[in-house]
Each structure stands twice: as C-alpha cells, then as structure tokens.
Amino acid sequence: MKRPGSSSWQYREAVPADVEAILVARTGKRPSDAMKSLRTTDKREAERRVVAVRARQHEVWDEIRSSSARVPNIPTPNAMIEAVTAHVHKGFLRVQREKLRAELAEEGVDLSLLAAKKRRKRAEVALMPSPNDIGEMEHLAAAVARKEGWSVAPGNGVQGERWNELVALVTKTVQLARSDLADLMDGKDANTDHRAVVERLGGCRPSTTVAPPDEDIMSLFDQYERERLREGKRADTLTSERKTIKHFARFVGEQITVSAISRSHIRDFKRALSEVPHRWTARDELKGMALADAARTWAATGGETRSARTVNREVSEVSAFIAWLKKNDYVEENVATGFRTRIDKAKRKYPPYSDIQLKELFSSPLFVGCHAKKEHQSGDEKIRDWRFWLPLCALYSGARAGEIVQLETNDIRQIEDVWVFDFNDEGASIDKKLKTASSRRIVPIHPALIELGFLDYVRLQVRTGSQRVFSDLLPGPRGDWSYRPSKFWARYLERIDMKRPGLNLHSFRHSFADECRRAGVEEGVLKALLGHADHSQTGHYGTLALGNLRQRHEAIKMVSYGHLHVTRRV
Template identity: 30%
Template sequence: MSEIDLGRYPGVYRRGSTWYVKKRVPMDLRHVENREQIAISLGTTDPREAERRYPFRLADIERRFHELRSELEAQGPVQAALRAGRLELLSDADIETLVGDWFRKRAVLREPSFDKLDARTHLHHLAEDESRIRAPDPHDMDPVENAANRLLLDAGMAARTRKLGRSRTKAAVPVVDRSTSQYAYLINLVRRALLADIAVSKDQLDGGQTATFDPLFNPEGGRAPHAPLTASTSAAIGRRTVADLVREYGRYREASYDKESTDRKYKLLFRALEETLGSDFAVAAIKASDCVRVKALLDALPPNISKRFRGFTLGEAAAVRKQKGLPAMAATTVGGYMQNLSAVFNWAEKQGDWGVHKNPAQGLTGSRRANVQRRSFTPDELKALFAALEPLRDATPTKFWVPALAVYTGARAGEICQLRTVDVIEVDGLHCLNLSEFGPDGTRVADKRLKTAASERIVPLHPAIVEAGFLRFVERQHNHERLFPDLKAGPKGNFSHEFSKWFGRFKRRVGFAQPSLVFHSFRHGFRDACRMADIGDETARALGGWSAINQATRYGNRGMVPVLDRAIKKLDFDGFKLPVALESALEA
C-alpha cells in the first residue's frame, strides 16, 4: 500500500524504493518532445521528503513545457505549427506561401536536358506523369500525396519513421492530420503546381504556349516563367517603382483586410521604404542590401513617432532620438515591420510582373525576442495591488472590475473593456462571460473585435468574482449598453486604449514599477493557476482563448459550459481572494 496520498500528489509513483513524479506531455508539444510523458526522480526513498520535493520537480517539468513553447514561438507561427505537426493552424495564405516556395525551388527540374532523352521521349514521360497525377493508380503511391509529404518534410514538419511494405527499409513521413480542410487545400495546390510544372516543361520542350494562367504557379499566362522576356515586357517591368509598389500593395491589402489595419501595419514601413530608396527607385533593382538599409532606419527610430515627431522626416526623427538619448523602437516592433516588408515582396514575386524573382527582404526580420520577460503577479503582489484598487470600487468601478475579471478569466484587456451588459449571460444556471464579436441575435457587433478565432468563447464566472459583488455591479449597469460605459474607443477602435495607459501609471504608483509586471501578467497568472490546478491543456486553452486543439475546438458550444465551470472552480491563487464589498459581506 502506498505511503503517499496519490489523490493529493497526482503523478507520483515508486520505482523500486525511489519516488518519482510524471506528467503527460501536452498534445501541442507531443511531436516536439517525442514522448508521451516526462518522469523525474524525486531522489528520495522517504515519503515525507518526496512530498516536500514534489512541487519543485513538477515545476521543473512545467518549465520544460514552457521552454518548448517559447522555442516554437521564437520560430514564428508557421514554423511552430509545422514543428508541432499542426497544419490546421496555418491560414490559406501560409499554405500558398509554402507551396509557392516549393514550386520555385523546383525551377531547375523544369530546365530541359537532352543528355540522354530526346524531346519526344521527354514529352512522352511528361504525358505519363500527367496521367498519374490526374488519375492515380489506387495500388500505387499517389504522386500528389508523395510530393506533398516531401514538401512538408523539407519545410520542417514534424515526422515519424514508417516501415515500407514488407522490407526493413524505413522512411520519414510527416505527422499531419489528413482529415483537415488545410491538408485538402495543400493537396489541391500541390496538384495544381505539378500540373503547371508539366505544362511549363512541355512548352519549353516543344516551343508552344499552352501553359494556362495560374496566379500562383504561372502568373504570366501562356509564357513559361523561365522563357526569355520580350524587350517591351522588360522595359515595362523596369519602369515599376517603389511608389507603384506602395500604391498597388496598399490597394491589395485594404481590399483583403481594411484601411485601418493596413495603415497600422504598413504606413510607417512604406515611409521608411520610400525615404530610404526614393519613390522612383525601380522595384526590379531592389537588393537585400537595400532592405538592410530600410531596417537600419527603423532600428534608429523612436517609438510612437507619428505622435511625438509630427512634421519630421524619419531621418530627422532618428537623429533627434540619438541626440537626446531617447529609447529606440523595440526590436520586436522592427522585426514585425520587416516581416511585413517580406510579405510585400512575396506578393510582388507571385504577381510575376514586378521583376522580383527572389524576395530581397527574406531572412531580415532579425530577432523578435522580447526585451522583457513578463511574469505573473505573486499572491502577495495581488493582495497588495487589490488593496490599492479596493478604494476605487465605488467611485470608478471600471478600474476595479476590469483587473478582477482578468485575474479570474485570463481574458485580455481588450476583451474585457469592450464587454456589453448583454455579454454577462446565464447558461444552465451558471453565470458566464460571453466573449464574442456577435450580439445575442447572432449579428456581428461593429465595434467589437477579438485577437483570433480561438478567442471566441464562453467563460463561467469563478465563485470569487460572484462573491465579490460582480453581479450586483452588472445589475447597476442595466441602463447602459456597455458594461464599462466610461471607456471610450481609442484611435485604433479598441476600448482598452486609455485604460491600459491608466493601469500602467497606477501599478507603478503603488509600487509595481518592474517592466515584467503589466496588465497581461494577469493572463500569465491565469495560465499558471490552470497548471497548478492540474487542469488539462485543452480545457485551459478553451478557457483562455488560446489556439484551440482537438476537443477544445468544441468548447465554444454552450453545452460544454458545465465542463468549463468544473474546471474554473478548481482555480486557486494560493491565499489570494478578491476583497468582498461591504454590502455583499453584510448580505452574507
């Protein structure tokens, strides 16, 4: 019989006379860690000492999970999804980029070679390949699937080895869910690419122009991508300038997204591009060294330049910043701009008529690692912070309830600040927050936005929020459309704009000046609390609106609210509890 209460210490077991602790590897890390669970020795045979060491070794395992996720995030969302074997996390544009890059690398295979085969024989082989692609033999390997596997492996997709037939030979195969719409789209694009490949190769062999237009794989229509350009076409490409690129890409981006998003992400970048190279600079002549100069200018700029240096050129603003010793723009911000510049050249390359055959900004995103490692508030820090917030509860309740909700829901500031009174709902007798861009009638609310599709969720209220008097506060707001009517939309339309600035000033004033502690620290703390309560990773992701995986994708459904409610009631912040309003205490 065990000498340790396994109910209180989940994962503890004994091997021989030594105690160990184990924890299952979350599904999103399974293909990176390459094992289903991690086990660590507690280094003792004494049950009492094992209990003492238990939380420290469990924290070591969680630290390993955190490090793996940090490594994935540092690689960017596309590489992170590929390494985790999660093709379903990629957008259609991401998949188009993957297949487009693969297609361009195959250009050398389209160059005709007559060392061993004459043109007629080569054309015959191409016809056979085309037949296999259009109607694969059910008893043989599908050439499209085979090409897709090779593409994914070359791109860095997580893989496992598989035995080939009855032989001892093993081959790597990508770990990918072939039932998803993203995989179906990938297969469709690879089939298009292979057929375009064959059509272009045929034209190169027989001098014809039968290859049809394809915006990804043959944007120049019937002319083979590597056939010689005519003098008039070359001249037209040579006349296309940086000003043309800025104008045309801006139109494309606004049509695909909106003007506000395009201005926010590209306006400063376009200024830097035009100021560095000149508006009349030929796009076809832009080299990697020119993009390095654009990055150097961005690196030298101060933050918030549009507000603090109106009327200045970017070069003048950079000089003033250096002269006054002001801080420079964050490396993560510059990295984001360079990633956007790379997207511009990817677009120009796909168009085929800008003279861009290789992205000159590729690989210049630089380090996007944050300069500050954020952390969660400790229980003692939460007590001190809310002791300072408590006096504001009656006079300016927004300043108390927005942080309180962040602690117990893990919601982002923007998600909380845009709440409406109708977003506090009741499901199966459980009080919840409906974090959604849609109203009760199912129509989209114009001034509400969420960061990702996974952010759309219903979160049950923690008992501590209810006990602290939140529902009474909601009742008092019944005459207001917005739950926090004193918050006004900022310049980008987000209702958290001014609140975030106020909270930053407030927390410094009450003794929390560390840059590692910000409003987002509440979200970090919520995730930590989920781990300490041993809430499953998928359920924690559903509660916090992190990228959903597997069954968590169903948690937006009201029928799953009781499951989430049971999980959220497990959360404990090691002694911290919201202060209860006097009227609530008297009623109790």
C-alpha cells in the same frame, strides 16, 4: 516627510529649475513637487526605500532634460555631396573662370600651357599636399558647414567622423573642379551640371528602375489594403502597416519598381528602424525627417532606441506586403524573409503578478476604499465602475483588456446554469474587434467575481438602459479598446509604488495562465480559456471544442490565487 493625517512616510523633492523651465514651456504651468508614498510607517525602512524612489524620480528628470536638449544637425553623406557640389565645385569654377578671363586678356597667353599648369597643380596637391593646401580645404569645409548649419567639428564621435568626411569630400571636389577646368581649357567635354557632378562624387542617382504607372510601392499597397480588408483584416492594423510601408517607400525611393527592391534595402531599412527612438515621428527634433536622416541625427545624441520587438513587427509588415507582391507576380521572391531578430521568449515582456503583489494590489485604496477624486489615496469612497471590475475580470478570466472592455450586457449570460463571458465580435452597440478567430470563446465566470457582486453590477447596467457592461469606456486614438484602461492602470501602479518593468494590465492574463498550470489545468482546456488556437495535428480531429463547458467551468473554479477573494463580498 509625512502628510497631515497620514502615518506613512513620503518622499518629496522640488523639481530642479532647468527641468521646471522645460515643463513650463511645454505645459504653460509650473509643475508640482515630486511626491510619492514610501508605504511604511517605520522611519528607518523609509530611509532605505527613499534611495530607490529618489533615483527613479531623477531618471525621469534626466529623460526630460535629454528629450529637450538640442539635437545636433548631423548631415547625411548625400547631403554633404549636394552641398559641396553647390558651394565648392560651382564656386571654384566661377572664381577660376574670372581669373582665367583676366589672364587671357594679356597678349601672347597660350591656353594649352595654362591647362597643363592647372593639371600639374592638381597632381602636386594630390600627391604631396602642403600644410597650406590642407588648411585651405579645412577652411572651405568649415564655410560649407556654417552655410548649411551643420554640427560638425574636429574631434571624436559622430560629429568628428562627419567632419573628416566633409574635409575629404571638399578636397575631392576641388580636385574634380580643377580637372573640369583643365578639360574645358583643352576644348574637351566636361559635364559640370549639378546632377552630373553629384553622381561623379558618388551621390544618389535617380533610379533607372522607375515603376510603371500605378505600380509604385504605395499604389500597390492600396491594392493590398483593399484585398486584406475584404479578407477581414482590421482597418486599424492596416493603418499601422501603411505608415511602415510609407517609411519604407521613402527609404528606397517612392517611384522605384518593386522588382528592384533587394535584400540590402531590407537590411538597411531594419538598421535604420533600430536606430530611432520610440514614437520617433512625433518627436519635435525629428519631425518631418525621412527615416534615414532621423536615424543618423538620433545616433549623434546617444539616446535610447526602440525595442527589437517593435523593429521585428515593422520588418514583418514589410515582409507580409512583399509576400503579397510575390503571390500576385509583381516580384519573384520575398527578399524580406529572414531579417527578424531572434528574441529570447524566456524573458517575458509582461511578467505575471506574484502572490504577494496580488495581495498588496487588492488591498490598495482602489479596491478597499479610496479618496473620492484620487483612487490611489485611502478614503471612504467605494468605487464600483470599470476601474474596479476590469482588473478583477482580467485576473479571474485570463481575457485581454480589450476583450473585456467590449463586452455587452447580453454577453453575460447563462449556459446550462453556468454564468459565462461570451467573447465574440458580434456587437449590437459597437463594432467589436477580436485579435484572432480563436479569440471567440466562452469563459465561465469565476465564483469569486459572482461573490464580489459582478452580476449585480451587470444587472444595474441593464436597468439603466446600457447595452455595454462598461459604457463609459471608449476606444483610444487608434481604435484600441484597451488604450484608456491600460494608461489608467499604469498610472495607478506608479502612484501606489507598485510599478515594475513590464508589469501592467496584460500581466493579469499571464498570472491567470500560471495559476491554471499550478492548479493542473489540462493544456488544451487552458488554450480554450485563453483563446489560443491549437495548431497540433490532433487539434484538427473531431468536432467537440477543446475544453467543453463542464471542463472549462471546473478549470475556472480551480483558480484561487491562494484564496485571494473567497467569500469576501465587498
């Protein structure tokens, strides 16, 4: 279809009824039809493009369906042991004791003969179970599953595997109960306490290595966190680490002494981290679950799981904590070393924008004229706030979005007649945060930015009394300054049909690095511009910073992207 007054073809499709019902339940309102511009006036080309656009939209709807599907309640092995101990072992003994009471009421009954009879029955069933015996065990297993609300049944997949395990466990429990009953009849000791039976069936035993007071995992992490804060580590980073360590503590046992943590604990923890979805703690179907239970439950859905990078980060957080434990003589070795998954760095997470993409991007409505309330639609509005300037600053400085967002007006200044960005962590209006110490740096402002009017924009902020260059941007929920602009940019790319895997606001930094290399910028100067530390031996000699101001200024002027914005004042 075409919109009234538009020459470009559009894709439009009504939201499927089942997806609509899910979205209405979530948001309380009916969703609009799916609609995207095909960005062409040629009908034949539009018919070609609509196939891919429609396919992507249907993937979105399928994801909504799968996220709202009921997740099967798959029991863990330990949960099954707890249940059959309570329902089968205890129930079997209760019923058999009532029968025994009735039999003993008869005169001349020999208790030892009854016990021997019970033992023979146990041996017969174990060696040559009849169809009736097998059917009885399956009947008991089904009864336990119903009581617990488990999604297990004969068949293939995780649910079928758990069913087979449950039937085998019920059989083992009945045999154990028969032996216990025979021992009791013989006058022997038979510990039928719930916890003792659980342990005899192979369930989790309470740890024999309980931590001393104030030396459990989370208490020691409190000490670790205080020390790292004194060293200057970011509070929001430690908040993230605390969540990971809390999951790890629940996984291995919150009261276990840290010296009992083994490599098998790390291996199993990593495996569980790899089997849950992104932001698993926020999913309704997994809320409140421990990591191990969430991993088993999610495996039954066959849903997408988290990336290796995310898993590596959390394993590294555990490793850093255990390294601190070793340094402070709580453990003898860091058992978490060597568990990171190797990732091919050639497969870039954030690909750079191509020259064609840059030209298309900076010819889109946001940068040439858009609708007053819809940046992705053409119009007469000239936006000149952070939405316009932040991508341009990222493209021509190579700075991270969070670094640009935190700039104050006095960070835009002249040194030796060169206008510069001064990226630092000394804020007058906000508490600035930089990624590393080497992120503190001076980057000359590209002539294209000056030509486009960036300095005029900064002067306007000064005249209005703002101390910040982008005063209307606030940090995200976790204190991340790039959170809101990154969300906006992802939506904008999608709305102008330029969304590609990995392509985002951070991709400008990669584009800048590639353009510098194409222009022949010396590697040391590029490191200085990007705020990367030089870990080479020569980097530690002398006092002159890598890439002095003159070198940096010359390097910046070499960045042109095919003369993308030369003499183009907007």
